[in-house]
Amino acid sequence: MKVVTGVVGNDIHVVANRLIDLSLRARGYDVYNLGVNTHLQEFFDAVVETGAEVLMISSLNGEAEGWGREVRLLKSKYKSLDDVIMMIGGNLTVGSGNAEDIVARYKNYGFDIVCHQMDLNTGLDMLQDLLEARGLVSEEAIA
Amino acid sequence: MSEANEKLLIDVGSTYFKVASPEGLEQHFRDFNSDIFDDLMNKCGDTVQRFDKNDVHICSSANGGLSTLIIGVTRSFSLKYATNIAFNSGINIIDTVLYQDLEDYSVPGELIDVVIIVGGANSHKGLFSDDLFAYLKQLTYSNIVFTGCEHDAEYMNSNIDNLVVLPNIIDDRLHIVEEHLKEYLTNLYQQDIEGKEDIKHLYDITGNQIFSTPYIVNRALPTIESRFSVANPFILLDIGGATTDIHYSKDLVEENIVTENEFDRLVFKRLGVYKSKQSLILAAQGNEFVYELLMHLKVTENIFQEQSDKATKILMQLAIFLVLYKMSHHRQSYINLKLLTINSIVLTGGITKVLTVEDIETIIVFFYRKILTSDHKPTVVLDDNYDIWTLGARV
Numbered sequence: 001m002k003v004v005t006g007v008v009g010n011d012i013h014v015v016a017n018r019l020i021d022l023s024l025r026a027r028g029y030d031v032y033n034l035g036v037n038t039h040l041q042e043f044f045d046a047v048v049e050t051g052a053e054v055l056m057i058s059s060l061n062g063e064a065e066g067w068g069r070e071v072r073l074l075k076s077k078y079k080s081l082d083d084v085i086m087m088i089g090g091n092l093t094v095g096s097g098n099a100e101d102i103v104a105r106y107k108n109y110g111f112d113i114v115c116h117q118m119d120l121n122t123g124l125d126m127l128q129d130l131l132e133a134r135g136l137v138s139e140e141a142i143a
Numbered sequence: 144m145s146e147a148n149e150k151l152l153i154d155v156g157s158t159y160f161k162v163a164s165p166e167g168l169e170q171h172f173r174d175f176n177s178d179i180f181d182d183l184m185n186k187c188g189d190t191v192q193r194f195d196k197n198d199v200h201i202c203s204s205a206n207g208g209l210s211t212l213i214i215g216v217t218r219s220f221s222l223k224y225a226t227n228i229a230f231n232s233g234i235n236i237i238d239t240v241l242y243q244d245l246e247d248y249s250v251p252g253e254l255i256d257v258v259i260i261v262g263g264a265n266s267h268k269g270l271f272s273d274d275l276f277a278y279l280k281q282l283t284y285s286n287i288v289f290t291g292c293e294h295d296a297e298y299m300n301s302n303i304d305n306l307v308v309l310p311n312i313i314d315d316r317l318h319i320v321e322e323h324l325k326e327y328l329t330n331l332y333q334q335d336i337e338g339k340e341d342i343k344h345l346y347d348i349t350g351n352q353i354f355s356t357p358y359i360v361n362r363a364l365p366t367i368e369s370r371f372s373v374a375n376p377f378i379l380l381d382i383g384g385a386t387t388d389i390h391y392s393k394d395l396v397e398e399n400i401v402t403e404n405e406f407d408r409l410v411f412k413r414l415g416v417y418k419s420k421q422s423l424i425l426a427a428q429g430n431e432f433v434y435e436l437l438m439h440l441k442v443t444e445n446i447f448q449e450q451s452d453k454a455t456k457i458l459m460q461l462a463i464f465l466v467l468y469k470m471s472h473h474r475q476s477y478i479n480l481k482l483l484t485i486n487s488i489v490l491t492g493g494i495t496k497v498l499t500v501e502d503i504e505t506i507i508v509f510f511y512r513k514i515l516t517s518d519h520k521p522t523v524v525l526d527d528n529y530d531i532w533t534l535g536a537r538v
Binding site: 030032033039041042044045048049050051080 | 216217218219220221243262263264266267268270313316317
């Protein structure tokens with residue numbers, strides 16, 4: 001199972017990015033880590049180049065709010081991304097906000113899984129659940 | 144006399160050939176009714192025959208460079224990487240095609256020297272299908288190379304005749320791997336030169352490999368300060384009869400993912416003052432600032448129809464303007480140089496025999512004021528004795 005990950009926009013939170021990378025590998029995923037300061041188009045292009053089943057975007061400084069609005073428009077320009085699981089996590093707003101509202105907003109942007117200020121492992125469990133629900137993995141194995 | 148001075152250096156251009164021996168430098172206008180070899184021996188036979196074959200070194204820009212069409216699956220990776228490698232190999236890119244939008248592209252009518260197909264990390268497969276093969280059937284090309292994901296190589300090979308398969312230019316971390324495609328393109332350029340009937344005969348007088356002139360000039364740049372007062376960063380323009388080459392320090396580029404050389408080069412295939420004169424005029428007529436430039440030079444558009452020394456001089460000045468314009472941020476292109484940080488502009492090639500430093504400075508001042516709205520004025524350095532070429536040939 002291939003995952004493209006990275007930190008979106010002008011965001012240099014490299015430690016979080018590294019932790020996500022390590023955690024995904026520990027769970028058996030093949031990880032393509034684009035690192036920090038990644039533009040939305042690069043995420044989608046990396047999915048095309050790798051054939052990844054999952055796109056996992058992280059954001060720590062709230063930049064995702066601006067970039068998230070572009071997701072549906074940009075994704076519509078690609079012809080092979082319909083089945084890709086779109087996941088976003090981190091601190092998804094500037095200042096404080098109601099988690100339920102934030103999750104609903106990002107789902108409206110086109111994300112399947114939204115993890116706002118959530119423990120990393122809990123988020124990865126949610127991914128596992130969705131993959132199983134879609135019949136993409138068994139409970140035992142990812143890779 | 145040092146060993147280096149005992150070499151005979153010959154540069155075959157599209158318009159002139161130059162012969163540098165320990166006695167000095169000769170330049171001759173080519174006789175286009177005659178084979179290059181015969182023409183050379185007719186004019187410089189005595190000089191050539193004084194040298195052993197192994198002491199004769201020849202380079203040529205008479206082939207005009209190669210053209211390529213690149214087909215890739217994304218703009219951020221496959222097309223970006225292949226484009227960068229092609230440019231840095233001195234190849235002219237006709238177009239880049241995003242595979243998913245293949246049907247939206249028109250089919251180039253001209254003969255393409257090499258088609259490059261690229262896409263996918265090696266963990267992926269099945270990126271290309273029949274629509275690509277149908278598109279390729281409409282093209283006219285001499286060479287075709289696949290340098291994408293390894294799992295697709297066999298499938299591609301079975302569907303495309305004479306396909307050359309190279310290792311992927313994208314590695315497992317989605318980083319660029321340049322050496323294989325770069326080597327292939329460089330060799331192709333070399334073969335193109337050697338394959339020219341005219342050039343083949345030149346092996347009768349040399350025991351050494353015949354290189355492309357841009358390669359030789361590029362090789363001289365790290366040591367250029369030994370001959371000229373050049374302040375870094377600088378660009379070098381080699382404006383010839385058929386093509387214009389621009390060599391630049393990598394410090395002048397915002398983003399360059401190929402890191403092997405200190406200096407890169409671009410070859411503008413149809414920008415020259417003799418063989419490519421008509422396409423130069425066409426490019427000039429399509430440029431919104433050229434009429435102001437002609438006014439600045441106190442001539443009118445009628446100069447394009449004239450056959451005179453003055454017309455040639457104006458064309459050369461236009462070529463300088465156009466090449467700077469093509470590399471400026473005013474025109475979005477593959478590479479935009481940070482022209483405001485340039486301290487020197489070095490000019491070599493046939494242009495140095497016609498224009499004075501003042502003729503060139505007036506164009507450069509016009510360019511910076513009009514296009515970059517700046518009073519910046521890089522120093523003009525004129526290589527009017529082809530020292531850069533002889534320096535590169537002797538390295």
